[in-house]
Amino acid sequence: METSTKSSSPHNGIADFFAPDVFQAVLSDPATAMRLRSFCESNACGETIAFLEKIEQYRSLLAQAQEMLLDIHATYTSPDATEPVNITENISSGLAPAIDTATTVTFYAMQDIFAPARKHVEDLIRDDIYPRFVTHQLTTSAATALVHDRKTYQGLGDCFCLTDPSIADNAILYASDGFIDVTGYSRRDIIPRNCRFLQGEKTDRSSVVRLKLAIDNGQETVQLLLNYRKDGTPFWNLLYVAPLRDEAGNIVFFLGGQIDCSTTIHGKPDVMKILELDDRKLGNDLAVKDSSGSTYVPPREHFKRHRHIFKSTSRVPTEVRQGPGMENDLIQRLGGIGLENQMRMFQTAYSKYIVLKVKDRGSFNIAHLSKSASDLLRLSRAQGTAERIMNEDIFKVLAERSPSSSTVMKSYKKTVTDFLGQGKSVSVDMEIAIVDIARGTPPTWPAVKTERRLVSHWTPCKDEEGRVKYVVLILAETREL
Incomplete structure (x- = not known):
């Protein structure tokens, strides 16, 4: 299978997360550096960022010491001191060359002591961490958006393909x-091609290697790849x-599952806002949407009425608009979007997936499901029922x-x-009853739902x-009921 060799630059209309100036800005900006350190600590490599922070403190102290040395000399000990102290001319004349040597040689040498180690650690961080x-x-911002605002990213929740490892090159069979x-x-x-045709000249090889390794080992993975559209336009693909x-x-x-992360991230300020995202309470209302971009968003004052769409009425208010895609002004919206502490990875949002085999219209049988989806469905059955x-x-x-009526x-x-029969995607709210059975509870006791x-x-x-x-069903949980 051939590999695309498009020469479009990653700087052509989209932000380059890995540009040297962006990487250095992340290290020097307090907010992003704090997030990077937190990430390193959670991945057992916190000492790398701590080392760089100590180096910066060391260099800052050296700069302060150099400034203080010059200030002391200018104020108290130089021939032109503003507040001279009572020292001999011999002592005063001997200080000048010593201070000159310290400020032009010694301090610079002290600053460079850790230079090789610092560069090596920065390279490790840049290339791996x-x-x-x-x-x-x-992935965490995408995970949040899947539950709360799918318009954030184009393709979020509705861009899927199924590949078959039993045929040549693990080709795409369904999309x-x-x-x-x-x-x-x-x-x-x-169809039928391997997904690598989306890659190009600027695609990072290490991400491709990690992806191939996960597939060869039959493992779940998330990778960020620079891919290219048919017209050669590059985009950041969260895969x-x-x-x-x-x-x-x-x-x-x-x-x-693919997400185009670059549609609303165009420059360094946008990148920095993504990279400094921290845990804050999010409070976005949910909406009922379809793949053409239609949205039904109830006002906040009518939230309770929206909650009971499938409790009190048989009609579902769904507006259909023309034109595919679900992109929107990401950066303007991200300012008020927080992240759940538990949303550590993108898998959290996509983890409850069910793949349905289409028998005929109206018949969709479960062919594959993730462990998280299986656990959720089993937890929602009462004791003693078939699983x-x-x-x-x-x-x-x-x-x-x-818990809703028939x-x-x-x-x-x-x-x-109705949507699936037209070949369209749709997102709809629903509720499920979870059976909570405490450990040690006698089987005759009623379960709490x-x-x-x-x-x-x-x-x-x-x-x-x-x-x-086939139909891919993603069950994304929300905290608000």
Whole structure:
């Protein structure tokens, strides 16, 4: 399979997270340096940032000492001192060359003592830790947006492909419309090809190696890659890959979820705002959206009414707009968006995925699901009930676990299947009842149920002819009920 060799520069219209000036700005800016140090500490490499911080303190103290030395000499001991002390001319004349040597030779030599070690550590951070930190910051903000505001990133929650490792080159067999929109390639351009055709001259090889290693080992991974659209335009692709196994544990597909992170990040100020994101309480309301960019956003004063869309009515207010994509003014919105402490990685948001095999219109059976999705669905069953969910109809499984009435769940199913029947993605709020059984509780005791709010993202994946063969369902949890 060929590899693209587009020569577009990563500076052409998008921010370069890895430019030398950006990297140095991250190290010198207090907010981003603090976030980088926190990331290093959580990844057992905090000593690297601590070392650089100590070096900066050392250099600052040397500069202060040099300044103080010159000030003392000018004020008290030089022939032209403003407040001369009573010392002999012989002593005074001997100080001048000593101070000159100290300020022009000694202090500079002392500043350079750690220069080789500092450069080596900075190179380690730049080549290994910093790329992982950038990926982490982007993934956590994307994870937040998946639950609270999908307009933040184009492709978030609806840009998927399924690759088959059993055929040559692990080629793409199915892709969503969002994948087409983000990459600019037609469905026939994409299927069946390996995803590497999106790579180009400026794509970081180390990220590609890490991606290949994870796939070869059948592991889940997240990588940040510089990819190229069909017209040669570069974009930062936040790529999530997970193996899909059958009931025997064999890998049948790899699920790839892509996000274009560069649509609203254009320069160093935008990059710095992403990299300095910290944990703050987020309070964005949720919306009901479809893949064409439609949004139903209720006013805050009507939040309670919005909460009960699937509790009190059989109609779902969904507005449809023309034009694909879900990009918006990221930087303006990020200022008020906080991050959950638990959202350490992008996998947190995409971890509850279910891949459905399409039998016919209205029949969507569970073919693959992640452990997190499986755990969630099993927790929502009462003690003593059957737990088999593989190959079951997804709407039957969700209805059995929902606190809503059968009428409401029929309305939910109709809303979703109407969109899927048209080959469109859709995102709809729902609730699920979680059974909380404390350890040691006698089986005869009644279980405590709590309602948990989810946003369900449904994305059709189509074959080369545009026929829906699979649907990717992402269940993203929210904290507000």
